[in-house]
Amino acid sequence: MRTFRTPCANNNGFSTVAAVTALLILVALFLFPRFVESPYTLHIMILFFLSTIMGGSWNILGGYTGQYSVGHAAYFGAGAYTTMILMQYKQVPPWYGIWGGIAIVVVVALFIGSICFRLRGPYFVLASIAVAEIMRLTAMNLKDLTNGAEGILATEIPPFTMGGTVITDFLTKVPFYYIGLVLAILTIIVTWLVQNSKLGYCFQAIREDQDAAHSLGINLTIYKNIALIISAVFTSLAGSFYAVYIGFIDPPTVLALDISVQIVLICIIGGIGTIYGPVVGSLVLVPLSEALRSNLIAQAIFKTGMVSEESGIGVFLKDHLAHAHALIYGILVVIVILFMPDGVLGFIKKLTAKKAVTGDRLTVTE
C-alpha cells in the first residue's frame, strides 16, 4: 500500500540519532555534579528542572487537553504548603509530606474541576484564575495554619535515611539536583506515556473540538478530570520540591498569579502540546531571567567595548538595566509569541520541514 508521507513523517533515521543524543544528554546530566561544584551553576540547573516539571505538568492539561488553566499556582501552593506545614509543625519528613501534598491537591483539583469544567474557553481561564486567587487569600488569612503573610521558614530538613543509613543530609545542593533531575525525567516520561496511549488521543480530541469528541464517545467530564489530576499532582510535586529547596514560602511566592502565568509561559515559549516543549521553554526562560536579573547583559555590552563602563550611558545601564529585567523579559516573550506562534520547538520543526520539502523538490527535478 502506498502511503502519503508528509515531510516530517519520515523519521526512522532521525529517531535513532535522537535516542543516542537523549542518552548522552542524560548521562551528562547525571554526571554533571561530579565535575561542577559551583553552587550557583547547580542552582540554575535546579531551577531549570523545576521549570521543566512545572511546564510539563501544565502541558498535560493545557497543551494536550486544551484547558488553558491560568490558576496552576493553586496546586503549586497547595503542595508547597502541605509539605512545609507537615515538616515544620508536625515534624513529618518531606518525603512523606509530599504524599500528603498530593492527596490534598487531588481533592482540591477535583473540587476546582467540578466548578471550572462547566465553563469553556475564556470563561474557564477566568474561573481558574479566580479559584487560585481564593486559595491565595485563604492562605493569607488562615493564620493559625499557614502563618499568613509571614510565611513559613524551614528551620532544618531532617536527613533522608533508609534502614538506619543516612543517604543524604541535604546540606549541599547536590541531593536537590538529583531529586529535581529525576522528577523532571519522570514528568517527560509521563507525558510520553500519555501521548502514546488512548488518553493522549482523547485529550487531543477534546482540545481540537469538544463537541466532536463528545459525539465520538469520549466522556468529557472523566477525561478532563484525569488530565487535571495528572497535571495537578506533578505541579504539587514541583511545589513541594520548591518549598523544601528554598526553605521559605509565603503566599506571594507560591500562590500568586505570576506563578500561574510563568507556568503557562514555559509551554507557550517552548511549544504547546509537545513532549519537549516545556524543556525547550525552560532552556530559554531560566537562563534568560537569570541573566537579566544578575545584569549580565550590561556586562556583555561593556565587554564588547561599545559603551565604556564609566561613561554616562554605562553608569545608567549599570544602575538601571537590572531593574528593568521584568520589562525586557516581557518584551522578549511578546516577540517570541508574535514570531513563533508554535513556540521555539514548532519554529525549529517548521524550518527543518521547509528544508526537507526543498530537498524533495531537488530530487524531483534531477
Place this chain on the structure above:
Amino acid sequence: MAILEIKHVSKFFGGLAANSDVSFEMGEGMIMGLIGPNGAGKTTLFNCITGYYPPSRGEILFKGERMNGLQPDRVCKLGMARTWQKVRPLAKMTVLDNVMVGALCRTNSLKVAREMAMEQIRVVRLDLRINFPAGGLPIGERKKLEVARVLATQPQLLLLDEVMGGLNPAESEEIIRLILDIKRRGITQMVIEHDMKAIMRISDRIVVLNSGEKLAEGTPEEIVNNRDVVTAYLGEYHA
C-alpha cells in the same frame, strides 16, 4: 422491530418550537431521508436524537431503549453516531489519528484502533492522506473523513447531516456510492440532504419536516407527488 422510534418529540427554545410533535419509526437496514426547507428543524431533531439537547416532550427509543437525557458519548457507545453539517475535523491531528479517535470508542489498544481506522479509511478512499493534518484537507475530503470517523465507532445507526453540502457533482456521486455501500454493510442510516435528486435516489423512505412539524412521510414517489410538500418548497403557485 424498529431500530429507532421517535414518539411525539417536541423541542422548544423559549417560545419557539423547533420541533413539535414529530413521530416516525425506522426499520433496520433502511435509509431514511430527512428533508425540509431551511429552518425546518432537521438538525435540531438530530441533536435531540444524539443527546445534544434533551427533547422538551416525547420519547426517543433506540433498539427499544429510552434515550432521553443520555449524554452524546453514551449514545455513541450504544451504537448511534452522527456527522456534523459544518464539518468538525480535529484540525491539528492527522487523518489517521482522527479516525483512530472514533475507533478508540470500542477499544483501549492503539494497535487495534489503528487497524480499525485503516479499514474505514480505505472504505472512504483516503488512504493516500493518512499522515496529512485534517485541518489542511479540502472540503470533499473533510466530509469523507467525517464519515470514516463515525464509521470507526462501529455504529448500527448512522445519522448523516448534509454530507453532500458544498461538494461538486463528482464528489457528491462518490458520497452517494459510499452511502449505498454502507447500507450494504447492514448499517441503518438517516440522511439530511438538500440535493433532491440524490435523496430520492438513495432513500427507502422520506420524512418531510416543515416549521418543526412532520409534513409528510412515505416512499420517494409518494413524496414527489405530495401536494403539501411541493407547496412547502415552491409555494402555492407551483402546487
